[in-house]
Amino acid sequence: MSLKMHIPLQDLKAEFRPIKSEIMRAIEDVLDGMTLYMGPNHTAFEREFAGYIGVRHAIGVSSGTDALLLAYLALGVQPGDEIIAPSHTFIATVAPLAFLGARPIFVDIDPLTYTLDPAQLQRALTPRTRGIVPVHLYGQAAHMDAVLQFALEHGLWVLEDAAQAVGADYRGRKLGGLGNAGCFSFVFTKNLRAYGNAGLVTTNDDDLADRIRRLRDHGRSDKYTHPEHGLNARLDEIPAAILRVQMRYLERRLEQRGENARFLTGRIGGGGIETPVEAGHGKHTYHLYVIRSPQRNELAAYLGERGIQTGIHYPIPCHLQGACLDSSRAPESLPETERAAAEILTLPIYPELTCEQLQYIADSVLEWTAVTP
Numbered sequence: 001m002s003l004k005m006h007i008p009l010q011d012l013k014a015e016f017r018p019i020k021s022e023i024m025r026a027i028e029d030v031l032d033g034m035t036l037y038m039g040p041n042h043t044a045f046e047r048e049f050a051g052y053i054g055v056r057h058a059i060g061v062s063s064g065t066d067a068l069l070l071a072y073l074a075l076g077v078q079p080g081d082e083i084i085a086p087s088h089t090f091i092a093t094v095a096p097l098a099f100l101g102a103r104p105i106f107v108d109i110d111p112l113t114y115t116l117d118p119a120q121l122q123r124a125l126t127p128r129t130r131g132i133v134p135v136h137l138y139g140q141a142a143h144m145d146a147v148l149q150f151a152l153e154h155g156l157w158v159l160e161d162a163a164q165a166v167g168a169d170y171r172g173r174k175l176g177g178l179g180n181a182g183c184f185s186f187v188f189t190k191n192l193r194a195y196g197n198a199g200l201v202t203t204n205d206d207d208l209a210d211r212i213r214r215l216r217d218h219g220r221s222d223k224y225t226h227p228e229h230g231l232n233a234r235l236d237e238i239p240a241a242i243l244r245v246q247m248r249y250l251e252r253r254l255e256q257r258g259e260n261a262r263f264l265t266g267r268i269g270g271g272g273i274e275t276p277v278e279a280g281h282g283k284h285t286y287h288l289y290v291i292r293s294p295q296r297n298e299l300a301a302y303l304g305e306r307g308i309q310t311g312i313h314y315p316i317p318c319h320l321q322g323a324c325l326d327s328s329r330a331p332e333s334l335p336e337t338e339r340a341a342a343e344i345l346t347l348p349i350y351p352e353l354t355c356e357q358l359q360y361i362a363d364s365v366l367e368w369t370a371v372t373p
């Protein structure tokens with residue numbers, strides 16, 4: 001075994017170094033101009049991102065969570081409404097519903113893709129159901145044909161939580177353009193980052209887009225006119241300028257993540273470790289490279305000793321979070337969700353990993369499987 005390495009789960013400094021001068025110039029240009037929101041970068045980024053996803057509207061907002069809140073508001077979520085969502089996701093998928101008095105109805109996942117299992121939708125349906133929120137978890141699309149078909153049959157809207165899946169697609173169509181709207185996050189942990197909070201809503205619905213544009217900016221129709229109450233949830237000009245620089249590198253970086261993932265899967269797959277499954281219905285962008293083992297905690301500790309930082313996304317499902325206990329509804333248990341929470345482990349997969357580092361990660365995992373009964 002080679003010398004001990006130190007490999008973090010993310011290496012933002014390594015990403016920043018080669019693009020530093022471009023980023024600094026973009027920030028400087030904004031500060032020279034002193035238009036700090038709704039400026040030229042904001043407008044250009046919305047246009048560029050809409051073109052990239054292939055939707056009519058991209059509405060920049062202050063975070064992924066605000067994107068979800070604004071979309072729920074604009075879709076008309078009311079107190080008492082029920083919204084079907086996976087429990088195996090980041091809490092922000094459903095948190096905004098609580099503030100609107102609505103209830104998330106949690107369903108189980110397909111254990112291969114970790115995304116909402118469409119076979120569970122019928123059981124969750126009630127006369128109060130209004131919409132479905134498929135989450136494109138880890139950078140891979142949910143089973144959208146079945147979700148969209150079910151929504152159509154029952155008159156429900158579909159809001160895609162694409163926070164982890166910028167650039168991923170479903171049967172050739174970029175995620176965020178399949179449902180009534182899509183939500184993105186550009187927080188620093190995601191694949192396109194603004195080095196601060198930022199988010200965006202995509203939609204092909206003109207009315208929905210107008211509504212979200214007003215709601216993100218104090219409910220304004222013009223500077224001093226407020227036909228309705230809104231939020232202060234705009235995308236600022238500095239993050240917009242940073243995002244425009246990041247967009248130039250996005251595709252290349254996603255490709256590199258995919259290559260790293262295929263390398264790891266090729267090396268560590270087939271033994272006692274379950275590696276990520278590509279569903280075959282679209283491009284997986286590997287926001288997170290998640291393996292699983294019934295002895296996850298032991299494996300994480302072993303890799304930690306070898307200097308490899310790992311993560312768990314997520315150890316406690318939403319339906320078991322204190323925040324959800326009163327407002328949500330789920331069957332007695334969600335067996336696949338709970339089993340995944342106990343077994344999953346996220347390995348480093350960032351584009352700047354060297355061949356030696358990737359090799360070291362694979363060797364360390366294999367070494368653990370060799371010494372584990």
Ligand SMILES: *Cc1c(COP(=O)(O)O)cnc(C)c1O
Nearest residue numbers: 063064065090092093163185187
């Ligand atoms: C990150 C994330 C969010 C929230 O985005 P923020 O920008 O952190 O507010 C929502 N849903 C999922 C699935 C996420 O991963």
